[in-house]
Amino acid sequence: MTVFIQILLILFHVLVFPGFLFVFVCGLLLAGIDRKILARMQKRVGPPLLQPFYDFFKLMGKETIIPDAANKAVYRIAPIAGLASLVVTMNFIPVFSFSAMSFSADIIVIIYLLTIPAVALIVGGSASGSPFAGVGISREMVTMISYELPLILILLAVAKKAGGAELCFSLSGIVEWQQSTYLGIAHWSLIPAALAMLLVIPAEVGTQPFDTAEAETEICEGPLIEYSGAPLGVFKLNTAIKMFIMTSLFTCLFLGGIDTGIVALNALILFAIDAGLTILCMTFIHAVTARLKIEHLFKFYWTIVSALALISLILVWIGL
Amino acid sequence: MFKKLIAASTAKSPWIYHINTGSCNGCDIELVAVLTPRYDAERFGFKLAGTPRHADIVVVSGPITSQSKARLLRTLEQVPKPFCVVSLGSCPRSGNVFKGSYSVEGPLEKYVHVDVSVAGCTPKPEAVIEGLYTAAQILKEKRKAMAGKKEVAES
Numbered sequence: 291m292t293v294f295i296q297i298l299l300i301l302f303h304v305l306v307f308p309g310f311l312f313v314f315v316c317g318l319l320l321a322g323i324d325r326k327i328l329a330r331m332q333k334r335v336g337p338p339l340l341q342p343f344y345d346f347f348k349l350m351g352k353e354t355i356i357p358d359a360a361n362k363a364v365y366r367i368a369p370i371a372g373l374a375s376l377v378v379t380m381n382f383i384p385v386f387s388f389s390a391m392s393f394s395a396d397i398i399v400i401i402y403l404l405t406i407p408a409v410a411l412i413v414g415g416s417a418s419g420s421p422f423a424g425v426g427i428s429r430e431m432v433t434m435i436s437y438e439l440p441l442i443l444i445l446l447a448v449a450k451k452a453g454g455a456e457l458c459f460s461l462s463g464i465v466e467w468q469q470s471t472y473l474g475i476a477h478w479s480l481i482p483a484a485l486a487m488l489l490v491i492p493a494e495v496g497t498q499p500f501d502t503a504e505a506e507t508e509i510c511e512g513p514l515i516e517y518s519g520a521p522l523g524v525f526k527l528n529t530a531i532k533m534f535i536m537t538s539l540f541t542c543l544f545l546g547g548i549d550t551g552i553v554a555l556n557a558l559i560l561f562a563i564d565a566g567l568t569i570l571c572m573t574f575i576h577a578v579t580a581r582l583k584i585e586h587l588f589k590f591y592w593t594i595v596s597a598l599a600l601i602s603l604i605l606v607w608i609g610l
Numbered sequence: 611m612f613k614k615l616i617a618a619s620t621a622k623s624p625w626i627y628h629i630n631t632g633s634c635n636g637c638d639i640e641l642v643a644v645l646t647p648r649y650d651a652e653r654f655g656f657k658l659a660g661t662p663r664h665a666d667i668v669v670v671s672g673p674i675t676s677q678s679k680a681r682l683l684r685t686l687e688q689v690p691k692p693f694c695v696v697s698l699g700s701c702p703r704s705g706n707v708f709k710g711s712y713s714v715e716g717p718l719e720k721y722v723h724v725d726v727s728v729a730g731c732t733p734k735p736e737a738v739i740e741g742l743y744t745a746a747q748i749l750k751e752k753r754k755a756m757a758g759k760k761e762v763a764e765s
C-alpha cells in the first residue's frame with residue numbers, strides 16, 4: 291500500500307507539481323511576460339500575455355513534415371528527450387523549503403541534466419540533414435562550451451561557501467544554509483558569482499544577443515530549420531521552460547532563504563522573483579543589444595564572466 | 611476541447627513567410643513597415659518566420675518571373691498544412707506595370723489558390739494588416755476543416 295502511494299506521489303511530482311504542468315504554465319507565462327515587456331520597451335503594444343500558449347497550441351495542430359534526408363526516429367525523439375530532462379531537472383530544484391527529490395549531490399546531477407536539452411537540439415538538428423542546421427549546431431556547441439565553464443565555477447563557489455570545509459553539493463542543503471544565515475546574495479564574496487550567473491542565464495536559454503546558434507536572420511533558426519508542427523512546438527516549449535528553470539536555479543542559489551511555510555505561496559513568490567529576473571537579465575539585455583558573433587560570445591564568456599566567477603571562487607576559498 | 615483550443619490559437623498566432631518573386635521592393639518594404647513599432651502587427655501575434663517550414667501565411671509580392679516561378683512552387687510545397695497564400699500588391703494580381711514583359715509568367719492565380727489578395731501599388735500598411743488578419747481567420751476555418759477530415763478518415 292505504501293509503495294503504491296509512493297509511486298502515486300512520484301507521478302504527481304513529475305506530472306503536476308513541480309513537474310510538467312507547473313513548468314508548462316510558468317515557463318510559457320514567463321515567455322509571454324518577456325515578449326510583452328520587450329514590446330513596451332520598444333514603444334509597441336506587443337502581443338497578448340498568452341501569446342506563447344497560442345503559438346504552442348497552433349503548432350500542435352500543424353502538419354509535421356519529416357524531410358527525406360532526416361533520420362526519422364532521432365528527429366522525433368530529440369525534442370521529447372529535451373523536455374523530459376527539463377521536467378526532471380525541475381524536480382531537483384527546491385521551491386524554497388519544498389523539494390520533490392533531493393540527494394546529497396544533486397548539483398552534479400543538475401549539471402548533467404541541464405546539458406541534455408542543448409544536446410537534444412544538436413542531435414535533432416543534425417538528424418534533420420540541412421546544411422543550415424549544420425552551421426547552427428556547430429555554433430550551439432561553442433555556446434555550450436562557453437557558458438558551461440562559468441556555470442560550474444559559480445556552483446563550486448556557492449557549494450564551498452555553504453558547506454565550509456567539505457563542499458555542500460545538495461541544493462536543499464544550500465537553501466537550509468541560507469535560511470540559517472542570510473540570503474546567498476548578502477554574502478559579499480558571492481556577489482561576483484551572482485553577476486556571472488545573471489550573464490549565464492541568457493546564454494543557456496539562448497535569447498538575444500546570445501542566440502547566435504538560432505540566428506533567424508542569417509541561418510534561418512539553425513537547428514530548427516527543418517522542424518515543423520508538434521516537434522517544433524516542443525522545442526519552443528523547451529526554450530520557455532529553460533527560462534523558468536535557470537531563473538529558479540538562480541533564486542535557489544542566491545535568494546533561497548525566503549520561506550512562508552505554505553508551498554503554494556512559496557511557488558507564487560518563486561514565480562514573481564523569476565519574472566523579475568527574466569526582465570532584468572533577458573528582456574532588458576535583449577532590448578539594448580544586437581546579436582554577437584560566435585567568437586565574440588566565446589571570448590566574452592571565457593574572459594569576463596569566467597573571471598567574475600573565479601574571483602568569487604577565490605574569495606570563498608580563502609575564507610571570506 | 612483541444613480541437614477548439616487549437617482552432618482558436620491558429621487564428622491568433624499566424625507566422626508569416628515572405629517570398630519576393632520579382633517585386634520592385636516597394637511591397638517588401640511596406641510589409642516590413644507593418645511589423646515596426648508604428649503599426650506593430652505583433653499585437654495580433656504576427657511574426658516573421660525564417661523558413662517556410664514554420665510558416666502559416668505565405669506572402670507573395672511581385673509579378674511571377676520565369677526565374678522565380680520554379681522556386682515559388684518549390685517553396686509552397688514545403689509549407690506544412692494548413693496554410694494561406696496572400697498576394698501583396700497589384701503585381702501578383704495582374705502583372706501591373708510589368709505586364710507583357712517577356713520574362714513575366716504571372717498572375718499568381720494560375721499556379722496556386724490565393725486566399726487573400728491585397729491590391730494597391732503599394733498597399734497601405736493598414737490594408738496589409740487587414741489582409742493578413744483576414745487570412746488568419748481563413749486559416750482557422752482551414753484548420754477546422756482539416757480536423758474534421760481526420761475524424762472522417764479515422765471512423
Ligand code: SF4
Binds near residue numbers: 633637
Ligand atoms: S505592386 Fe507596385 S510596389 Fe508592389 S511590387 Fe508591384 S510595382 Fe512594386
